[in-house]
Amino acid sequence: MSERYDPQLAEPKWREAWAEADLFRALPPAEAGDAPKAYVLEMFPYPSGRLHVGHVRNYAMGDVVARHKKAKGYNVLHPMGWDAFGMPAENAAMERGVHPGTWTYANIAAMKAQFHKLGLSLDWSREFATCDPEYYGEQQRLFLKFMEKGLVYRKASKVNWDPVDQTVLANEQVIDGRGWRSGAVVEQRDLTQWFFRITDYAQDLLDKLDTLERWPEKVRTMQANWIGRSEGLQMRFEWACPAPEEFEAGIDIFTTRPDTLHGASFIALSPDHPLTEALAGRDPDLAAFRALCAQGGTSEADIEKAEKIGFDTGLRVAHPLRPGETLPVWSANFVLMGYGTGAIFACPAHDQRDFDFARKYDLPVLPVVRPSASAPAADPADGLSWVVTGAGEEMTEAYTGPGTIMKSGDWDGLSIDAAKSAAIEAMSARGLGSRTVNFRLRDWGVSRQRYWGCPIPVVHCASCGIVAVPAEALPVRLPEDVSFETPGNPLVHHPDWKTTTCPDCGGEAERETDTLDTFNDSSWYFARFASADDREERAYWLPVDQYVGGVEHAVLHLLYARFFSRAMRDVGELDLADGEPFAGLFTQGMVTHATFRAGDGRWLQPAEVELHGGQAIERATGQAVTVGPVEKMSKSKKNTVDPDAIISEFGADTARWFVLSDSPPERDVEWTQAGVEGAARFMQRVWSLFRSLSLPAADGLAEDEAASLDLRRVAHKATRAIDSAIEEFRFNSAIATMHDWVNQMKKAEQIGESVRNARLESASMLARCLTPFVPHLAESCWTLIGQPGLVSAAPWPEADPAFLVEDSVTLPIQVNGKRRAEIAVAKTATPDMVEAKALALPDLAPHLEGKSIKKVIVVPGRIVNIVVA
RNA sequence: GCCCGCGUGGUGGAAUUGGUAGACACGAGGGACUUAAAAUCCCUUUCCUGAAUCAGGAGUGCCGGUUCGAGUCCGGCCGCGGGCACCA
Numbered sequence: 001m002s003e004r005y006d007p008q009l010a011e012p013k014w015r016e017a018w019a020e021a022d023l024f025r026a027l028p029p030a031e032a033g034d035a036p037k038a039y040v041l042e043m044f045p046y047p048s049g050r051l052h053v054g055h056v057r058n059y060a061m062g063d064v065v066a067r068h069k070k071a072k073g074y075n076v077l078h079p080m081g082w083d084a085f086g087m088p089a090e091n092a093a094m095e096r097g098v099h100p101g102t103w104t105y106a107n108i109a110a111m112k113a114q115f116h117k118l119g120l121s122l123d124w125s126r127e128f129a130t131c132d133p134e135y136y137g138e139q140q141r142l143f144l145k146f147m148e149k150g151l152v153y154r155k156a157s158k159v160n161w162d163p164v165d166q167t168v169l170a171n172e173q174v175i176d177g178r179g180w181r182s183g184a185v186v187e188q189r190d191l192t193q194w195f196f197r198i199t200d201y202a203q204d205l206l207d208k209l210d211t212l213e214r215w216p217e218k219v220r221t222m223q224a225n226w227i228g229r230s231e232g233l234q235m236r237f238e239w240a241c242p243a244p245e246e247f248e249a250g251i252d253i254f255t256t257r258p259d260t261l262h263g264a265s266f267i268a269l270s271p272d273h274p275l276t277e278a279l280a281g282r283d284p285d286l287a288a289f290r291a292l293c294a295q296g297g298t299s300e301a302d303i304e305k306a307e308k309i310g311f312d313t314g315l316r317v318a319h320p321l322r323p324g325e326t327l328p329v330w331s332a333n334f335v336l337m338g339y340g341t342g343a344i345f346a347c348p349a350h351d352q353r354d355f356d357f358a359r360k361y362d363l364p365v366l367p368v369v370r371p372s373a374s375a376p377a378a379d380p381a382d383g384l385s386w387v388v389t390g391a392g393e394e395m396t397e398a399y400t401g402p403g404t405i406m407k408s409g410d411w412d413g414l415s416i417d418a419a420k421s422a423a424i425e426a427m428s429a430r431g432l433g434s435r436t437v438n439f440r441l442r443d444w445g446v447s448r449q450r451y452w453g454c455p456i457p458v459v460h461c462a463s464c465g466i467v468a469v470p471a472e473a474l475p476v477r478l479p480e481d482v483s484f485e486t487p488g489n490p491l492v493h494h495p496d497w498k499t500t501t502c503p504d505c506g507g508e509a510e511r512e513t514d515t516l517d518t519f520n521d522s523s524w525y526f527a528r529f530a531s532a533d534d535r536e537e538r539a540y541w542l543p544v545d546q547y548v549g550g551v552e553h554a555v556l557h558l559l560y561a562r563f564f565s566r567a568m569r570d571v572g573e574l575d576l577a578d579g580e581p582f583a584g585l586f587t588q589g590m591v592t593h594a595t596f597r598a599g600d601g602r603w604l605q606p607a608e609v610e611l612h613g614g615q616a617i618e619r620a621t622g623q624a625v626t627v628g629p630v631e632k633m634s635k636s637k638k639n640t641v642d643p644d645a646i647i648s649e650f651g652a653d654t655a656r657w658f659v660l661s662d663s664p665p666e667r668d669v670e671w672t673q674a675g676v677e678g679a680a681r682f683m684q685r686v687w688s689l690f691r692s693l694s695l696p697a698a699d700g701l702a703e704d705e706a707a708s709l710d711l712r713r714v715a716h717k718a719t720r721a722i723d724s725a726i727e728e729f730r731f732n733s734a735i736a737t738m739h740d741w742v743n744q745m746k747k748a749e750q751i752g753e754s755v756r757n758a759r760l761e762s763a764s765m766l767a768r769c770l771t772p773f774v775p776h777l778a779e780s781c782w783t784l785i786g787q788p789g790l791v792s793a794a795p796w797p798e799a800d801p802a803f804l805v806e807d808s809v810t811l812p813i814q815v816n817g818k819r820r821a822e823i824a825v826a827k828t829a830t831p832d833m834v835e836a837k838a839l840a841l842p843d844l845a846p847h848l849e850g851k852s853i854k855k856v857i858v859v860p861g862r863i864v865n866i867v868v869a
Numbered sequence: 870g871c872c873c874g875c876g877u878g879g880u881g882g883a884a885u886u887g888g889u890a891g892a893c894a895c896g897a898g899g900g901a902c903u904u905a906a907a908a909u910c911c912c913u914u915u916c917c918u919g920a921a922u923c924a925g926g927a928g929u930g931c932c933g934g935u936u937c938g939a940g941u942c943c944g945g946c947c948g949c950g951g952g953c954a955c956c957a
Binding site for chain 1: 870871872873874880881882883885888889892893894895896908909910936937938939951952953954955956957
């Protein structure tokens with residue numbers, strides 16, 4: 001038996017043993033007996049071709065949870081698959097002429113081999129790729145069910161259009177107003193697109209966030225902000241001038257500040273408002289204004305820089321509460337068509353945007369809220385001067401704080417909240433409006449003009465319109481013979497794929513050429529893992545008990561999946577009462593690395609750099625290297641680390657151990673060579689510990705009972721601490737405990753044979769605690785001390801409560817809150833006994849001399865504090 | 870601008886309900902073993918003061934408060950990170 005542990009020999013051997021024993025296959029519900037179920041899932045990867053270290057961290061975390069649950073007696077489902085549709089495959093096709101499917105499946109094979117080397121406890125029997133026709137066929141069936149239920153619709157919407165690639169781009173793909181691939185200036189186009197009615201569930205998606213107790217607060221907040229509920233008044237302003245054609249009824253607006261209605265000074269319409277559009281048809285100047293507004297980019301930076309511009313339409317509406325007063329109707333670029341009604345009433349005194357606009361166009365500023373109830377209306381000490389007309393020189397910004405209503409007739413003296421209610425009541429009574437809730441959340445546009453995605457399973461028939469593809473004709477398969485020569489959607493250019501017949505009338509028809517946004521694919525894969533087609537088995541496994549993935553999916557993926565499981569439930573496809581797919585969520589941090597830059601500005605790979613003390617030197621040239629900030633690993637900065645290289649050099653266990661140690665899982669961890677070497681050293685240290693126990697025992701030595709008891713205490717306490725640390729996702733703490741445990745075992749090794757039995761017991765427990773983290777090493781150690789079978793199949797060690805409590809405790813003694821001494825007392829000592837013993841301590845005499853004791857606080861088992869004066 | 874989160878040694882971090890601040894690890898320094906190196910093992914490592922394995926003082930971003938006792942709770946600042954953002 002070798003003195004050194006060799007992961008290259010041991011790791012493949014144990015993986016074979018696990019495969020042979022079929023250890024990680026989830027049991028069907030009927031075979032699970034009394035075992036409770038645990039569905040552990042990590043976000044499945046996009047098959048880019050290479051695993052990166054971030055994946056290693058993500059999957060190592062999931063594996064700790066899955067293996068721990070298994071050891072605790074759960075029937076565990078821990079599957080893996082591939083999020084396989086998407087742009088990179090098409091890019092590869094365009095750049096290298098390889099078919100997206102060929103490229104994707106080759107990548108899957110390569111990555112699966114890498115996955116295998118990590119020793120994860122995955123049930124590969126449920127593997128699939130979302131580009132498998134069986135998978136996307138099922139997705140098409142769901143799409144049609146949603147359509148039947150009215151959850152799908154088509155409408156024209158503005159999209160980012162790349163005129164070179166001839167495709168729609170997501171907002172993330174538009175960089176500084178240009179397409180990320182082509183570099184062409186992106187245009188706004190109106191296209192008819194498919195949408196999912198996610199907004200139907202807006203309220204429920206918001207409400208149920210409160211029930212997701214095992215989700216990070218941060219993610220819940222982000223989703224709540226994204227859904228963006230706001231309550232207010234939707235009301236109508238009626239004309240005080242000849243009404244424009246087709247808009248005779250007036251203008252509907254939405255406001256969250258109905259309390260400021262008396263301070264209204266103008267109406268602002270979005271440039272995209274139907275009324276603006278209609279008026280522009282007759283007024284070239286307004287048309288030019290609209291064109292000007294459309295020019296601005298959609299990026300955040302553009303919006304921030306954009307100056308407020310407006311156009312006076314010349315129309316006027318009546319103020320509903322101030323007889324005889326009228327308000328001008330403007331079109332303004334800061335009003336969005338996509339929110340509320342696309343029109344607002346502006347109260348410049350109490351809204352900064354309205355204020356800026358009013359200043360620019362010399363519109364009235366009419367304050368109707370004063371900051372404090374007591375201050376007289378015209379008191380300059382209020383910080384506001386109550387200018388009623390003109391440009392409001394005295395106000396430098398809008399007042400949006402709390403206060404009391406004034407200059408508002410009956411509402412004077414009311415609080416803002418009371419005035420809001422009064423306004424809503426008043427408008428309801430006049431039949432002009434009502435309380436309304438608005439959401440920031442928009443319906444989900446799912447159309448993509450792409451080849452490598454799930455085809456939308458409908459046909460367009462000249463006489464029947466849009467017709468669903470019948471169930472027996474699913475899946476609608478992507479054509480294999482496809483060309484990427486022409487820019488744009490290959491499905492449109494394909495010679496005959498889209499040509500078909502109408503399922504209803506049998507006449508000529510065309511297939512829909514849009515494919516589904518790839519977020520659809522990841523919105524229900526967890527249900528598919530639970531079972532391909534058995535609803536009861538899906539009900540058994542769902543919801544996912546522990547989901548693990550990156551925080552970058554906090555909104556989109558996690559929100560879409562929550563929508564999908566509700567929609568699936570409502571079309572009778574899923575038995576999930578509250579519609580929540582993920583009961584527990586953990587978002588892990590990234591793996592970062594220092595960046596290195598040569599004198600001439602080239603980025604250098606970590607392997608090209610040698611560190612000497614504080615100095616970094618380029619190996620090839622011997623020149624000094626600038627060590628840059630620690631950043632997320634990226635190819636452009638060359639600060640990536642290849643997991644394969646690490647595994648070949650140190651083994652998978654070392655890589656797993658390193659990415660879980662030191663930093664708390666939710667935080668970023670910095671990859672360092674020294675840290676990896678430290679992890680590798682620890683593997684050897686553990687190995688030597690077990691090896692010394694595998695040597696033949698010396699005879700005839702009496703047992704050292706006190707030392708044995710100490711060691712057993714260490715083992716049982718550590719087991720307990722590791723157990724709860726894993727359950728609470730404090731893997732770094734679990735690892736610190738194991739370090740400490742091993743240090744204690746090393747000390748016991750020096751004591752030797754007289755504590756052999758305790759060392760063996762401790763080692764057996766340690767091997768089982770190590771298993772979720774470093775399973776291969778744990779197997780080798782388990783075998784080394786003669787334990788039967790596989791430790792991966794062994795139950796979690798029981799911590800005996802008898803060893804968790806000490807007979808005596810060491811209490812710190814404070815005088816006026818400062819620690820001055822400590823005493824050892826029996827666990828059973830009463831506070832009085834502790835107090836008496838503490839006061840008698842000679843160490844304390846100098847601190848008590850000449851002072852009177854006012855109080856003695858004894859917290860049993862914790863601390864003694866003597867208060868003196 | 871709005872909404873979250875976080876500030877602890879040279880570094881990553883620990884301290885779970887207010888109860889010995891700095892566990893554990895990395896790095897650094899010193900030592901043992903060795904012909905030498907690797908490997909391994911041992912010691913030191915928050916700061917300041919002192920006749921210095923001891924004693925005293927300070928210390929968890931800053932200022933203040935509550936408490937016998939605050940890294941932890943409260944108020945106000947400062948700094949960093951993240952999310953959203955003409956959302957009416």
